[in-house]
Amino acid sequence: MKPLLALKIDVDTWRGTREGVPRLMALLKKYNAGATFLFSLGPDHTGRAIKRVFRPGFLNKVSRTSVVEHYGIRTLLYGTLLPGPDIGRREVALLRSVRDAGFEVGIHCWDHIRWQDYVADKDAQWTQNEMQLAAERFVEIFGEPAKTHGAAGWQMNEAAYAFEAELGLIYASDGRGTHPFQPVSTEGKLIGVPQLPSTLPTLDELIGLDGWTEANVHEHLLMLTESKINTPHVYTLHAELEGQRLADTFEKLLLGWQNQGYQLVSCKAAFESLDMKQLPRHQVLMGEIAGRSGVLALQGGAEK
Structure with a gap:
């Protein structure tokens, strides 16, 4: 049996949905590749990310990648000078077409910026409200509950893991790690659903470091996958980057x-x-990884 490499596609913005998703579907069909599309289902408030300028490492990351070219000027104004378009309401037909083409669909978030910037420090009520909004919109669009979730910016809290089980998800891909696992709380109790963490770095984490450019960065990723592992790799790509x-x-x-x-x-x-x-049991920790500013959910040590 061939080793498996799962393609997880985060769709963060309205532009990424309209322009990136169709292009990615065409590419995937060309190579007969499967993939999971995770959609932002509420308002696009990308412009509110401007406050991240004060986050350590953010300016360094932005200087390595062309944010304006990837996202577009209008997108960078949504939620500030321009109202944030409601992605789920505007793009019902397109989102359904992804499912109808045979690709798995799931939840990325309700409001990408709101989740990524705040969830780590929010309580259970706030967290569940955000997740419930996305879950209800998913049902409106697809006529059935979502079965998977992939957290925006790999940002989570313990309440979010627990609520995934209440929503009826069968698995999720919310963080970074080396192999699939069942998350456990700090007290060692099972929480949430099985996790398939992203195992490979993303393009925006690599470009501009160690001589990697848009022209040769694929060589580094292919080097990382030369040696096969016993569990599936998960590669996270973005409709705003690989789709454009x-x-x-x-x-x-x-x-x-x-x-x-x-x-x-x-x-x-x-x-x-x-x-x-x-399936091994692991805690989830918040920590840093090379090429990305701030902290994110990382697979911790195995439960003994």
Whole structure:
């Protein structure tokens, strides 16, 4: 059996939905690749990210990637000088077309900026309200509850993990790590649903570091996947990056991974390949990774 590499597509903005998603669907079909599209289902308030300028490491990251080219000037004004368009209401037909084309669909968030910037320090009520808004909108669009969730910016709190089970999700991909696991609380209690963490760095984390550019960054990622692992890899891409300016880079990755012998699948297919009886238990910690500002959810040590 071929090793599996799951493609997880975060769709953060209205522009990414309208322009990036159709281009990614065409690329995936060209290579007969599966994928999981995770949608931002409420207002696009990307412009409110301007306050991140005060976050350590943020300016360094922005200087390495062309934010304006990737996101567009209008997008960078949504929620400040321009009202934030409601993505889920405006793009019902497009979102349904992704499902109808055979791709897995799930929840990324309600309001991407609101979740990414605040959830880590919010209480259970705030967290559940944000998740419930997204869950209800998902049902409005697709006619059935979502089965998976991938947190915006890999930002979570313990209440968010717990509420995923209450929403009826079967698995989630909310953080970064090395292999699938069942999250446990700081007291060692099982919480939430099984996690398929992203195992590989993203393009925006690599470009501009150690000589990696848009032209050659795929070589580094392919080097990381040369040696096969016993569990599926999960690669997170973005509709605003690989679905637009970095589409050629993504195509090189698709071809390279297929040449390495990988079967490119949805996160659901990767999840279904696992033996749940052998799933290890891990805490989730907040920590830093190279190339990204701030802290995010990381797979912690295994429960003894």
